[in-house]
Amino acid sequence: MTDSRRWMWLIGVFLLGWLIYLLSPVLSPFLVAMLLAYMGDPLVDRLERHKLSRTWGVVLVFSLFSLLLLVLLLVLIPMLGRQLVRLYELAPQMLDWLQHQALPWTQAQLGLQEGFWRFDQIKEALSGHLGKTTDIVGAVLAQATASSLALLGWLGNLLLIPVVAFYLLRDWDLMVAKLRGLLPRSRESRVVQLVGECHEVLGAFMRGQLLVMLALAFIYASGLMLVGLELGLLIGVLAGLASIVPYMGFVVGFGSAVVAALFQYGGFEAYPLIGVLVVFGIGQLLEGTVLTPMLVGDRIGLHPVAVIFAILAGGQLFGFVGVLLALPMAAIIMVLLRHAHDFYKLSELYGESSGDSQEPPSPA
Known part of the structure; x- marks a missing residue:
């Protein structure tokens, strides 16, 4: 590959990344739908091996995903919501326990000066907000009403995800075959x-x-x-x-x-x-x-530090969707870096010249 062609490829990759960054709000439902289709493709392939058509296999897999989502919405999320409300109610009592029991014991063990911990203002602030759940819900509803276009856009993206995922999952093998046919x-x-x-x-x-x-x-x-x-x-x-x-x-x-x-x-x-x-x-x-x-x-084989950095970087660049895509992209980059490392070890840049590799003569 000539130098001019290398520069063209680098510029093309840069422009593609810049375009994806600009279109990230629009691409969010498509990326999530692509992840769902990728996860459901092995199940559909297995159903196809049992003499079921691709379309009916996709319908069956979608029905299974919808059932799991319904169970999640009807059973788990309400239970978690009640525990979150309970945690919110217990927050002042937990601060009181920290201030009068846990922290004095820690202070005595570490030899800290008296009055080192001060939680009075935090406790008063949390206590003042208790019992105002209705006001909080009203404020959220008012904000949602004021930004109704944004809310409608969010709901539209949410409804778009299963539609896009269905068609991607139905035509997944066909798209993969066409992409492979375009390779040099x-x-x-x-x-x-x-x-x-x-x-x-x-x-x-x-x-x-x-x-x-x-x-x-x-x-x-x-x-x-x-x-x-x-x-x-x-x-x-x-x-x-x-x-x-x-x-x-x-x-x-x-x-x-x-x-x-x-x-x-x-x-x-x-x-x-x-x-x-x-x-x-x-x-x-x-x-x-x-x-x-x-x-x-x-x-x-991702290092824990690489995992933490990938999640933080993905969230910073693309928000919640970036968090979802962070580790898959990090895994792909790891594979590419592994091959780049192998190519570097075989390159002339890494190899030593014959003169450098010779050992100095031993003294007589």
């Missing part, structure tokens, strides 16, 4: 190999890591509710979602559960603390020995 014949095998590796990594993340997160959320929430923790469902779900970053779910969930248990039982009660420790110990044991090896394996 001399580069087809190399590109197909790269796409295959990216597909393997993406499949491990999309269908593996997400299942691990859901399983951990179920284990943590069920265990904490059995222990008797009042906010067990909320803490368990948050811990499962935070498991997208290695060890982050355990740190966030275990710390929150310990604080909630100390507050709820008024001190260092052995049973709830041991119960919390057992729940998270079982969760980590199952994740390390069963869930991750069976559902994910070692195909992703």
Whole structure:
């Protein structure tokens, strides 16, 4: 490839990235629909192998997704909403417990001066807002009414996602075949190999890591509710979602559960603390020995620091959709960087000249 052609490719990639950045508000429903279609394609392919047409397979998969979404809306979200309201109501009491019990004990252990912790103003601010839920809802409704066009646009994008996902999922194999037919014949095998590796990594993340997160959320929430923790469902779900970053779910969930248990039982009660420790110990044991090896394996290989940076960078650039796309894009970039590393090791730039590689003569 000549230098001029390389520059043309670089300029084209830059312009494409700039165009995607400008169109990110419009592209959001299409990107989410593409993710849904990518996740549902293996299920439809499996139904096709059982002599079911592509269209009816897509209808069946969509019906399954709709049923799961309906269960989520009717069962889980109302329960989480009640626990969020309960957390909002308990916030002043938790601050009072921190101020008069937990922090004085910490202050005595660390030898801090008296009056080091001050939470009076925060407590008064939270207490002043209690009982004003109606006012908050009214303010949200007024803001939504004032920005009705934005609300209609958001609802339109939300309704557009299943429509686009249906057609993408129905024609997924056809689009992949057409894209492969457009590849240069001399580069087809190399590109197909790269796409295959990216597909393997993406499949491990999309269908593996997400299942691990859901399983951990179920284990943590069920265990904490059995222990008797009042906010067990909320803490368990948050811990499962935070498991997208290695060890982050355990740190966030275990710390929150310990604080909630100390507050709820008024001190260092052995049973709830041991119960919390057992729940998270079982969760980590199952994740390390069963869930991750069976559902994910070692195909992703992203460093925890890279995971955190990818999520923050995606959210900064593209908002919520950027958070959804951050780790899949990071996995693809990892595959490309791995091949770039191999090419660099085989290049003349990395190799040493024969004169440099000779050892200096030993002294006589």
